[in-house]
Amino acid sequence: VTVRLVGAGPGDPGLITARGLELIRGCDVLVHDRLVAPELVAEAPGDALVIARDGTGQEALNRLLVELGRDHEVVRLKGGDPFVYGRGGEEALALVAEDVPFEVVPGVSSLAAVPAAAGIPLTHRGIAAEVRVVTGRSAGCETGPPTTVVFMGLESLPEVRDRLLAEGYSPDTPAAVVAHGTTPDQEVVVSDLASVAEDAAGLSAPALVVVGEVVALRERLLAGQPAAAGAARHSCAA
Numbered sequence: 001v002t003v004r005l006v007g008a009g010p011g012d013p014g015l016i017t018a019r020g021l022e023l024i025r026g027c028d029v030l031v032h033d034r035l036v037a038p039e040l041v042a043e044a045p046g047d048a049l050v051i052a053r054d055g056t057g058q059e060a061l062n063r064l065l066v067e068l069g070r071d072h073e074v075v076r077l078k079g080g081d082p083f084v085y086g087r088g089g090e091e092a093l094a095l096v097a098e099d100v101p102f103e104v105v106p107g108v109s110s111l112a113a114v115p116a117a118a119g120i121p122l123t124h125r126g127i128a129a130e131v132r133v134v135t136g137r138s139a140g141c142e143t144g145p146p147t148t149v150v151f152m153g154l155e156s157l158p159e160v161r162d163r164l165l166a167e168g169y170s171p172d173t174p175a176a177v178v179a180h181g182t183t184p185d186q187e188v189v190v191s192d193l194a195s196v197a198e199d200a201a202g203l204s205a206p207a208l209v210v211v212g213e214v215v216a217l218r219e220r221l222l223a224g225q226p227a228a229a230g231a232a233r234h235s236c237a238a
Ligand SMILES: C[S@@+](CC[C@H](N)C(=O)[O-])C[C@H]1O[C@@H](n2cnc3c(N)ncnc32)[C@H](O)[C@@H]1O
Pocket: 010, 011, 078, 079, 080, 081, 082, 083, 084, 085, 086, 108, 109, 110, 111, 114
């Protein structure tokens, strides 16, 4: 029994992943956000329990997932990608804290998909080489510096490091390099900004570099440590 945090994609039901659709078709319980495509909800087996998240607070939802996950194959279907403004990390940490196994099935985030579908590329040679992602809702949270993601950065990691240090990132900011991500050859090096260039020297492209405090969540999510074990550096009202 497992809880799968599945990304439903940005809206068009055809933009869910093959794995996500397979899991919906085999689940006992589907817990879905209000905005996911009804066509995807209809893919759950006829005898599955289907719960719309409407109006349920995050704490109550976390508890529900823990309870259901003890006895059922649960799909928690979330818009876009579960870990992009989706509070999927919070749900995963709640499951880790109660020793309920979970899996994250990434989705096509609206981040690039919605502009692309509307004819807008996020990057374009000679026009824009970088993308800035912000939120209009901070949910009462005090947060740290933004997460920086670097594409094609493996060969230039020392320059990337120097630039981020010059921009004010602390040298001890957690940093990870993920090479061949989501494939059987995936390799992940976790380090800090000061040392990441040396520590990732053995990796081969393609690779993404992630710099920010969120990298530190990885250990808790993967090692199954209780959510309370890692002291949060930043406070959050909601
Ligand atoms: C709570 S966030 C969830 C984002 C989601 N996890 C993702 O990866 O796309 C919801 C916001 O994503 C954006 N969004 C999601 N789907 C969208 C769509 N089909 N068209 C336009 N914006 C969308 C809107 O800004 C919306 O308020």
